[in-house]
Amino acid sequence: MSALNSVTPTRPDPRLGCRLCGLELNSPVVLLSGCVGFGEEYTRIEGFSLDQVGAVFLKGTTLLPRLGNAPHRLWETASGYLNAIGLQNPGVAVVVEEILPRLDFSETRYIANVSGSTLEEYAEVTRRFDDSRIDAIEVNISCPNVREGGVHFGNDPDMSARVVEACRTRTQKPLIVKLSPNQTDIRANARRCIEAGADALAVINTVTGMAIDRKRREPLPSYGQGGLSGPAIKPIALLKVAEVAEVSLPRGIPIIGQGGISSAEDAIDFLLAGASLVGLGTGLFYDPLLPRHVNQGLSAYLNENHLRLAEVTGALSRPIPASRNPNLES
């Protein structure tokens, strides 16, 4: 009988314990918004345990309920997939009043993901979460699958900063900003978000893309475009993490590295590029027990290299090419 047939959940190696903006986490491995519903979904799987992850980022939440996009919402591509869910969620009132009270905050940390179509909506949803048990708030200025807000804010550094400022004034909880890779210079945007009050940065959201149904000559997914995730985007994400690290690490702002992580080796790459935490999303669809496997691989790596977790972050032996943008001194 293989190991897969006899799964015993185990808490992560204590040496993987770490902190994010003052929050103590079991592991640097976190589960990403949009891939794990409102926290409980993966616990249906035998052997999956929420105490194996440092935090769970809940499904993107707006002020009012959203049905999301019509089917078909996804399309698999080489080493990844396109999704266009369209921020389906029951609205912040239901999340705060009905869903959060049912979560077990002793197992892991729960982080809200705030989305909106206007500055006022971002601010109000943040305010509602501030008045809840949620451990931290992630501002999603990079969702590519809605017609208003989302990535339209996140691709403009001025608008990004205004959204972060609006949210910052509504909460004292740790504020994480999820950055889009779909922009000219992610460093400029990262710096503006930090100046506007971000406590941490999530790098990256999905990369916009499309597929085509040749028979019907229609774009896919049905929305007409989608966000590409999975191993295909890992090289893009790694470079973005390294670029953002140039401006965030000197300011003491941690990065949650994400984009195509599907093994412990991938996670180590993101830490070396400058991330303090690593996010799992699409990788779970290949291996639902990925958090445990990444934890095990990280522990082995620390052992073999006689390192502490924090020593891995940004430990590239030589820097990436310097930015040519004169406005981007770190």
Place this chain on the structure above:
Amino acid sequence: MSRSAPSSRGSVLIERARIIENHRVAPEQFRLLVESPRIATRAQPGTFVHVSCDEDGWFKRPMSLLDAQGDLLDILYKVVGRGTQHLSTRSAGTCLSIMGPIGKPFAPDPEAPWIIAIGGGTGIPPLIFLLERLFASGTRSRLAFFGGSELPFPLETQHRATPFIGIPEGVTQSLLRLDRLGIPAALASRSAIQGTYPGLVTDLFKSWLRLLPEPPTPGTQVFSCGPSAMMAAVQALARDMHFGGALCLEEYMACAIGGCAGCTVPVTGPDGIAMKRVCVDGPVFTIGTVLFDNR
């Protein structure tokens, strides 16, 4: 997308399943028999499994079950893309990672006067599983099956021995495994398959309703799985006849565990239209609730 009840924790298993058989039974259609004892024990008609077709960088594929007996899962699948193409090359003796059972099963009413199953193409297997389990349970409901396929049927057919009143003359073919249990079955195809009704399976069903001397009474349940257009027609007929029942849906899936909301379909509920996940809110939905116009 609310929290799953605590009782559902750990209900879905991941097993390394050994392939016993994986062979072509009809053009583009394969029969996969795997040894997956823990999932097989828990599987019920309507639930599905998520199968690793290709270990190298492609998602698992959701597959319905034809049967689950002892240690074995019995699956019929059609080659439609890269994943199933790769699966079709896997040899007996090798292993697949299988996750399951997933989703809500069929829940037929034990008091239903008739339980009628209408399946199309790859939607046929879970209905066979349902009828065989009902038969084995000693159900008092009268059972009937209508199957449609444009490809040769992936299950063995034979000249019907079980009487099936109301079936047009010349529609003589049945499925061997239902016929030998005495469950009346009739087949339809637009591909000129001998002994089948030359048209849509829903037209065969309508014809049967017209010709039957004593039509099924309200309280009868219809269970259907197959192409959306077929299920929409079944839904309309069930509504007209005041039949209950359920539809078993398919949709592209990524996680198959309720996390990504990629497989949702519009359904009506007490609070209006909602987008429900086929994987864990379904795949079996009450027949009148699924909205086909919006899909």
